[in-house]
Amino acid sequence: MFSKWRWLVVQFLHKMWVRSALFGVIAILIALLAVPLEHIIQNPLPFSISAETIIRILNILASSMLAVTTFSLGVMVSAFGSASSGISPRANLLLRQDATSQNVLATFLGSFIYSLVGIIALNTDIYGETGRLILFITTVIVIVLIVIALLRWIEHLSHLGRMSETSLRVEQATSKALSDWVAHPALGANPLTEVTMPVDAIGIFTDQTGYVQHVDMASLSCLAEQYQAEIMILAPAGKYSHPAAPLAWLSHCREPDCIESIRNAFSIADKRSFDQDPRFGLSVMAEIASRALSPAVNDPGTAIDIISRGGRVLLALGKQDQADLTILYPRLSMSTLATQDLFEDLFLPIARDGAAVCQVGIRLLKTLALLAENHPAQLTQSAQYLAARVLDYSQSAMISAQDFAQLKRLVEELNL
CATH class of the missing domain: 1.20.930 (Transcription Elongation Factor S-II; Chain A)
Known part of the structure; x- marks a missing residue:
């Protein structure tokens, strides 16, 4: 039962480009790490590596990683298309959030960016002898990571987008969603077997039309405690909401700030979500x-x-x-x-x-x-x-x- 902001952060981190961007930034930092380390290490290392040797290795990495990244993207798009046409378009969301695919793709892209930054840095002579050796060591580590990622990718491709894997x-x-509901009936609110509008209640409406993806129960509970109010939730996750349908009934409170905050506790989008x-x-x-x-x-x-x-x-x-059966949010109720x-x-x-x-x-x-x-x-x-x-x-x-x-x-x- 995440708060709205924690849920939004999780949804953001599940986006495919986020992990690739993060790995790209880390790759740039690793490639430039040799510059400050060179000033920290005072004693010369026992051997040195020429810039031409490292450039040749990085050129091979850059060209091969660009091809592998492009190929991997093509495979993933093909798998998504196959799942949409042969299994269910709704299952595509889970495929796009696949951690293995995202990690492998991010590793390939990060290696490509690392190679480019290393080549540019070497050609601008910002590395000394010690810096070039540190860059060579980090390059070897990157190559090992690429090999591991390739082996995982080969295994993963054997079932990516297949019927059994998607099912x-x-x-x-x-x-997981059903177990959460069973463990905490009504997600910690007072469970209702029958929904009847309280006598003094007002409806909380929204201008949005779409499916409720997430309800921030903790935020609603804090609002109810703050204003000494009672909130009956009418639109749990999965409910199709529209301007004529109330999201909730609010009792013992008429404050505009409270009403707006309750409205903001409901995350509404054009598609349903598996989470709640x-x-x-x-x-x-x-x-x-x-x-x-x-x-x-x-x-x-x-x-x-x-x-x-x-x-x-x-x-x-x-x-x-x-x-x-412990009621976590005593001022909230839900079917x-x-x-x-x-x-x-x-x-x-x-x-x-x-x-x-x-x-x-x-x-x-x-x-x-x-x-x-x-x-x-x-x-x-x-x-x-x-x-x-x-x-x-x-x-x-x-x-x-x-x-x-x-x-x-x-x-x-x-x-x-």
């Missing part, structure tokens, strides 16, 4: 499965894999009785996630698009039974409802009566 990233992001929005992650997983089940792709195996992954994610819902909504986000699109495929129906029913068996008190009702929807879709879509009869028998055997 795993979506599963991990969704699982597990329903978005489940919807992306369902989208991957639905695309695999389309007639153009016809890949029920991927849909079955997504169902299994979704089952693992939703098992976290059974840990609600182990949740920390909790409805189990049935989560089940519908994931399973309903797959049941609809895979209704004619018996194997998909079987995997859906077995996964629903698995969830109900592991956590009967929390998940049985939702599992039974979804099992009925699976049968409803399959009855109208299946060509074979025997396949439908098999699904009905399975429902009875699994007590759904």
Whole structure:
């Protein structure tokens, strides 16, 4: 549960160019480090390196790193395009935030900048004998780092943008968001089962239209304490906000500064985010499965894999009785996630698009039974409802009566 500014910093650091720029600045500093060190080291070193030797090495580095960086960018763009067209455009966000790709690309670009700065410095004679030797040592270290980066890049390319790798990233992001919700229901606010407007409350509206990506709970709590107010949050992460829909209801306060600060605690953009929005992650997983089940792709195996992954994610819902029920923000209230909504986000699109495929129906029913068996008190009702929807879709879509009869028998055997 990050504050808004910490969340914005994390989002900024995930941008691909930031890490490359940082490595570039570090490369310039390393290349020029020999100049002050030369004045610190008074005694001459046991041997010296000519400027021509280092320039030849740096020329090789500069030309090769420029080519490798260009090639790596081409590979990444190709992987992003493949993931968008074959998996899900929404999953591209996670691919762009891939730390290994960013580190490798930043290493290549930083090495190229290091080589250029070193060549310019050598040709302007700012290094003495000691400085050239220090530059040579740092060049050897840079070469070792490049070799390590190349080996990591070769391994990483074998699965970058592949279906299994992208599905795993979506599963991990969704699982983290859902686990945070389960560990702290309503993200530390007072959980609401029913939303009713308080008598003396006023609505907090925004001029922006888009999805709520993040809600700064700590900031809202501080405002509520400062003004002795109560805030009922109506727009959690994932909610589509527009000028006619209130973000929150504010009670016991009419201060303009408080109202504006509450409005600023909601981060709104044109796209949803995985961070506080597990329903978005489940919807992306369902989208991957639905695309695999389309007639153009016809890949029920991927849909079955997504169902299994979704089952693992939703098992976290059974840990609600182990949740920390301590109210971190007593003056805030928010609706909790409805189990049935989560089940519908994931399973309903797959049941609809895979209704004619018996194997998909079987995997859906077995996964629903698995969830109900592991956590009967929390998940049985939702599992039974979804099992009925699976049968409803399959009855109208299946060509074979025997396949439908098999699904009905399975429902009875699994007590759904």
